Amino acid sequence: MDKYYLLAPGPTPVPPEVLQKMAEPIIHHRAPAYEKVLEEVREGLKYLFQTKNEVLIFASSGTGAMEGAVTNTLCAGDKALVVEGGKFGERWANICKAYGVRAQVLPVEWGQGMDPAAIGQALQADPSIKAVFTQATETSTGVLYPIKEIAEIVAEYPGTIMVVDAISHLGAVELPMDAWKLDIVVAGSQKALMLPPGLAFAALSDKAWEFVGKSTLPKFYFDFKKELKNLKQNQSAYTPAVSLVMGLAESLRMIRKEGLENVIARHAKLAKATREAMLALGLKLYAPQAYSNAVTAVVAPPGVDGQKVVKILRDKHNLTIAGGQDQAKGKIFRIANLGYVDKFDVIMAIAAVEMTLKELGYDVEMGKGVKAAMEILIKDRS
Numbered sequence: 001m002d003k004y005y006l007l008a009p010g011p012t013p014v015p016p017e018v019l020q021k022m023a024e025p026i027i028h029h030r031a032p033a034y035e036k037v038l039e040e041v042r043e044g045l046k047y048l049f050q051t052k053n054e055v056l057i058f059a060s061s062g063t064g065a066m067e068g069a070v071t072n073t074l075c076a077g078d079k080a081l082v083v084e085g086g087k088f089g090e091r092w093a094n095i096c097k098a099y100g101v102r103a104q105v106l107p108v109e110w111g112q113g114m115d116p117a118a119i120g121q122a123l124q125a126d127p128s129i130k131a132v133f134t135q136a137t138e139t140s141t142g143v144l145y146p147i148k149e150i151a152e153i154v155a156e157y158p159g160t161i162m163v164v165d166a167i168s169h170l171g172a173v174e175l176p177m178d179a180w181k182l183d184i185v186v187a188g189s190q191k192a193l194m195l196p197p198g199l200a201f202a203a204l205s206d207k208a209w210e211f212v213g214k215s216t217l218p219k220f221y222f223d224f225k226k227e228l229k230n231l232k233q234n235q236s237a238y239t240p241a242v243s244l245v246m247g248l249a250e251s252l253r254m255i256r257k258e259g260l261e262n263v264i265a266r267h268a269k270l271a272k273a274t275r276e277a278m279l280a281l282g283l284k285l286y287a288p289q290a291y292s293n294a295v296t297a298v299v300a301p302p303g304v305d306g307q308k309v310v311k312i313l314r315d316k317h318n319l320t321i322a323g324g325q326d327q328a329k330g331k332i333f334r335i336a337n338l339g340y341v342d343k344f345d346v347i348m349a350i351a352a353v354e355m356t357l358k359e360l361g362y363d364v365e366m367g368k369g370v371k372a373a374m375e376i377l378i379k380d381r382s
């Protein structure tokens with residue numbers, strides 16, 4: 001029998017309730033039934049993003065909304081500051097480059113946290129910087145950036161916006177958009193939103209919308225102004241991903257029912273259990289201090305290839321996690337607890353990692369990681 005388990009940092013498992021919604025007959029997107037769904041979705045997204053403003057929805061992967069965040073707020077030749085401590089930081093820099101935005105990279109050592117003071121120094125040295133681009137969780141390293149502190153600094157500069165890629169973060173780790181004065185927050189469907197890939201989201205502050213008014217970079221599908229106008233009438237500029245939006249209505253209902261605070265606490269507890277389990281097995285965390293509760297990056301033990309851990313888990317045990325990329329390739333493996341994940345999913349993943357490490361010749365005391373995790377998970381609060 002083949003039974004599959006998905007604990008990658010995206011795509012993530014989709015709850016049966018959501019799958020069922022998406023299997024319903026297609027409704028027409030210019031009909032009142034769809035408008036009603038979208039009206040509910042708009043409210044649910046505002047709750048999730050913790051913003052009073054509208055959250056735009058696009059039929060694309062998350063990168064589409066990242067691209068839109070650049071093309072809707074900047075002009076060719078503008079300068080931007082990019083926090084780059086992993087693969088997705090690089091993506092911001094690459095998008096800027098593609099559109100003739102001059103990206104000044106703020107390098108962060110992979111696996112390490114960042115000092116928000118570095119943002120202050122860069123902005124002080126060059127106040128012409130129009131945007132700061134960062135991740136909230138850098139998925140490739142499992143690092144959490146100090147978003148609240150960075151945003152406080154950026155908020156002092158009226159000519160600069162704070163743009164956060166929260167694709168692997170929103171709905172898993174705290175990120176109150178308005179309270180933290182974030183100017184753009186970008187998300188994707190296939191992570192903590194418990195949906196298949198295919199939807200991208202972008203929410204903008206009033207300050208960011210002022211930038212939109214002045215931006216001259218080319219844009220067509222990802223035209224934020226046009227999409228906002230349509231969204232306000234429960235419409236989209238182009239044919240929406242109807243089934244995904246219907247699924248989204250359901251997943252947002254589930255998040256509201258559990259309560260965002262509880263959802264975030266669940267992710268915190270599952271991530272803590274994962275970390276404690278790995279430490280109990282004698283392994284090291286790739287981000288020992290600045291870890292995110294969305295995904296746990298673990299250093300493969302000496303003599304064990306991290307890619308092999310991922311391969312054996314997938315091919316022999318039908319359990320998918322992620323490996324390392326670029327400079328972390330072979331050195332780490334990443335276990336996510338994003339979205340529709342509960343305590344027994346985590347226990348199962350840890351058990352599978354223990355078996356795999358044993359198979360690869362690493363001397364683990366089987367059950368030691370599972371026990372450490374269970375001791376966290378049995379508590380009411382982490």
Ligand SMILES: Cc1ncc(COP(=O)(O)O)c(C=O)c1O
Nearest residue numbers: 061062063088139165167168188
């Ligand atoms: C932090 C982060 N940014 C961007 C992306 C890219 O998103 P997508 O593959 O949906 O375009 C991902 C996907 O893993 C991510 O984790």
